[in-house]
Amino acid sequence: MEKEMVRITACDVVDCSYNKHNACHTLAITVGGPGDTCPNCDTYLHGTQKGGLVDIQGGVGACKVEKCTFNNSLECTATNITVGKHQGHPDCFTYKPRS
Ligand code: SF4
Numbered sequence: 123m124e125k126e127m128v129r130i131t132a133c134d135v136v137d138c139s140y141n142k143h144n145a146c147h148t149l150a151i152t153v154g155g156p157g158d159t160c161p162n163c164d165t166y167l168h169g170t171q172k173g174g175l176v177d178i179q180g181g182v183g184a185c186k187v188e189k190c191t192f193n194n195s196l197e198c199t200a201t202n203i204t205v206g207k208h209q210g211h212p213d214c215f216t217y218k219p220r221s
């Protein structure tokens with residue numbers, strides 16, 4: 123069965139190259155990285171050059187945050203996610219720690 127990509131409905135990290143009008147425009151982000159304590163957007167790119175595809179609504183390609191309730195086999199199973207700044211870095215705001 124083909125799985126629909128989890129969409130990023132909003133991202134307020136406006137200094138990211140892939141952000142335009144508070145939306146992400148790269149095909150797929152990766153969430154979490156080596157040594158991360160937060161559910162970081164690992165695709166974040168700080169730069170003046172804008173990239174991505176304007177017609178594309180970004181999605182979650184892979185997520186390495188196993189401790190999130192929505193993570194299954196290192197994939198995101200949330201309906202959709204939002205991303206925002208937390209302590210100066212971009213985080214998945216839909217992250218929910220397992221209880
Ligand atoms: S979700 Fe990540 S890659 Fe996309 S605009 Fe936000 S910070 Fe940039």
Ligand code: SF4
Pocket residue numbers: 153161182185186187190191192193194197198199200203214215216217218
């Ligand atoms: S909701 Fe959880 S599993 Fe989905 S991208 Fe965010 S941290 Fe990863």
